[in-house]
Amino acid sequence: MRRPAMRIVCLFHRTPWPPDKGDKLRAWHLLRALASRHELDVGWFVDDPADRAAESVIAPLARAHAAIPLKRLPALLRGASALASGGSLSIAWFRHRGMRRFLAEALDRGIDGAYVFSGPMAQYPTFASVGAPARALPFVTDFVDVDSLKWRDYAAHRRLSALALLHACEGRRLAVFEGVAARAAQAALFVSEAEAERFRALNPDLPAGRVKVVENGVDADCLDPAVVRPVAVGDGPLIVFTGRMDYPPNIDAVRWFVDHPWPDLHAVCPGLRFAIVGAEPTRTVRRLACRAGIIVTGRVADIRPWLARADIAIAPLRIARGVQNKLLEAMAMARPVVASPAALEGIDARPGEDLLCARSADEWIATIRGLLESPEKGKRMGERARARVKERYGWDAAGNRLLEIIETAFAGDREGRRI
Known part of the structure; x- marks a missing residue:
C-alpha cells in the first residue's frame, strides 16, 4: 500500500x-x-x-x-x-x-x-x-x-x-x-x-x-539512433568523446588520448577524425583542435546527433568514480564503445561482448583499428550494447x-x- x-x-x-x-x-x-x-x-x-x-x-x-x-x-x-x-x-x-x-x-x-x-x-x-x-x-x-x-x-x-x-x-x-x-x-x-x-x-x-x-x-527511448539524425560533419570515420570539458578527469582523458594513441591512429587512417563534444572546453582542450583531425565543439544543444554520427565512442578516463553516464548513453545509441578499466568500473556489461576495454596506448590503437577495419563487428557490438542497456538500466x-x-x-x- x-x-x-x-x-x-x-x-x-x-x-x-x-x-x-x-x-x-x-x-x-x-x-x-x-x-x-x-x-x-x-x-x-x-x-x-x-x-x-x-x-x-x-x-x-x-x-x-x-x-x-x-x-x-x-x-x-x-x-x-x-x-x-x-x-x-x-x-x-x-x-x-x-x-x-x-x-x-x-x-x-x-x-x-x-x-x-x-x-x-x-x-x-x-x-x-x-x-x-x-x-x-x-x-x-x-x-x-x-x-x-x-x-x-x-x-x-x-x-x-x-x-x-x-x-x-x-x-x-x-x-x-x-x-x-x-x-x-x-x-x-x-x-x-x-x-x-x-x-x-x-x-x-x-x-x-x-x-x-x-x-x-538511461532513457533508451530518447537515446534511440532510429529517431536521431546524425550531425553533418563530412565523410570519413569519426571517434567521439562526450563530457563537460572543464572537468579535470575529462581534460586528462582527451589529452592522454591525443598525445598517445591518436598520432598513430591518424597516421594509418588520415581521414579519421576525433570529436571532443562538451560544454566549457578549457584553453588546453580548445588548443587540441589545432592538431590534425581533431574537432572541439564546445557546448552543443544535443549530444545525440554526434553519437549517432560516431563510428566509435571512447572513454579513455584515467581518473573515474562511480558510473560513467557517457558510456551508458553511447551504448543506448548502439555505438561500439572502447573504454579504460577505470571508466568501466560500475558498468554492468560484458567486456568483449557489449563493449571493449583498452589499457595501454598500444591496446587502444589495436582495438580502435580493429573496429575501423571491421564495421560489421562494431555494428553488432553496438546492437548488443543497446540491448544490454534497455534490459539492465532504467x-x-x-x-x-x-x-x-x-x-x-x-x-x-x-x-x-x-x-
Missing part, C-alpha cells in the same frame, strides 16, 4: 536541469520520482548562467523553491580560507547563507525530512534541528561517488607538486566530513556497489545497512528504489522515533 505523501526538502549543489550530463541526469530523474509522490521544497545553486532557465521547469514540481546564485570568486575565497585554517575546500565552496535561509524557511513550513544531493550539501541537514524539544533533522544524502577518493586520485596523477599536496589534503579533510555526514544521516547513497564498498571500507564503524545503492538509469527502477529508502527512513520519524 502506498504511504501518505511526505513533505521533503531537497537541496542540490547544482541546477538539476537540463539533464545533459551525469550529475544533472541523476538529479533530475530522482527529483521527478520524489515529486511524483511527495510534496517538495527544492533549493539549488546556480553556477552557470545557462542554467537560469531551469527555474521555470523545476518550480512546478515544488511547493516552494529557491535558485541561489553561487558566484565563483566568493566561493573560491571561502575555499582558500578553509584550506588555510584546517577545513575542507569543498564544504566551504558550497557554504552559503542563502541555502541556510532556504532550509530554515522549509523547517518553518514543516517538513518530514531532507534529501541532499552531493556530499558537501550534507552540511546543511547535519547541523540542523527540528521540533521542540529539538531533535536532529532526518535526512538522506546522495553522495553519488566517494568524492574524497576523487581528490586523492587527482593528487596521485599530479605527483610531486604543490597542487598534489593540496589535493591530497582536501581528500583527507573531505573524507572526515563524509564520515560525519553518513553517521548523522538515515541513509548514505552511492551510484554503484563498487563505490558503496569503498565508502564502507573507509568508514567501517557505520551501522549495517546505512550505506545503500541507487544506480543510474530510471523508473532507480526512482522507485529512492522512494523506498526515503519513505522507510522518514516514516519512523513521523511516528516520533529516530531511525
Whole structure:
C-alpha cells in the first residue's frame, strides 16, 4: 500500500536541469520520482548562467523553491580560507547563507525530512534541528561517488607538486566530513556497489545497512539512433568523446588520448577524425583542435546527433568514480564503445561482448583499428550494447528504489522515533 505523501526538502549543489550530463541526469530523474509522490521544497545553486532557465521547469514540481546564485570568486575565497585554517575546500565552496535561509524557511513550513544531493550539501541537514524539544533533522544524502577518493586520485596523477599536496589534503579533510555526514544521516547513497564498498571500507564503524545503492538509469527511448539524425560533419570515420570539458578527469582523458594513441591512429587512417563534444572546453582542450583531425565543439544543444554520427565512442578516463553516464548513453545509441578499466568500473556489461576495454596506448590503437577495419563487428557490438542497456538500466527502477529508502527512513520519524 502506498504511504501518505511526505513533505521533503531537497537541496542540490547544482541546477538539476537540463539533464545533459551525469550529475544533472541523476538529479533530475530522482527529483521527478520524489515529486511524483511527495510534496517538495527544492533549493539549488546556480553556477552557470545557462542554467537560469531551469527555474521555470523545476518550480512546478515544488511547493516552494529557491535558485541561489553561487558566484565563483566568493566561493573560491571561502575555499582558500578553509584550506588555510584546517577545513575542507569543498564544504566551504558550497557554504552559503542563502541555502541556510532556504532550509530554515522549509523547517518553518514543516517538513518530514531532507534529501541532499552531493556530499558537501550534507552540511546543511547535519547541523540542523527540528521540533521542540529539538531533535536532529532526518535526512538522506546522495553522495553519488566517494568524492574524497576523487581528490586523492587527482593528487596521485599530479605527483610531486604543490597542487598534489593540496589535493591530497582536501581528500583527507573531505573524507572526515563524509564520515560525519553518513553517521548523522538515515541513509548514505552511492551510484554503484563498487563505490558503496569503498565508502564502507573507509568508514567501517557505520551501522549495517546505512550505506545503500541507487544506480543510474538511461532513457533508451530518447537515446534511440532510429529517431536521431546524425550531425553533418563530412565523410570519413569519426571517434567521439562526450563530457563537460572543464572537468579535470575529462581534460586528462582527451589529452592522454591525443598525445598517445591518436598520432598513430591518424597516421594509418588520415581521414579519421576525433570529436571532443562538451560544454566549457578549457584553453588546453580548445588548443587540441589545432592538431590534425581533431574537432572541439564546445557546448552543443544535443549530444545525440554526434553519437549517432560516431563510428566509435571512447572513454579513455584515467581518473573515474562511480558510473560513467557517457558510456551508458553511447551504448543506448548502439555505438561500439572502447573504454579504460577505470571508466568501466560500475558498468554492468560484458567486456568483449557489449563493449571493449583498452589499457595501454598500444591496446587502444589495436582495438580502435580493429573496429575501423571491421564495421560489421562494431555494428553488432553496438546492437548488443543497446540491448544490454534497455534490459539492465532504467530510471523508473532507480526512482522507485529512492522512494523506498526515503519513505522507510522518514516514516519512523513521523511516528516520533529516530531511525
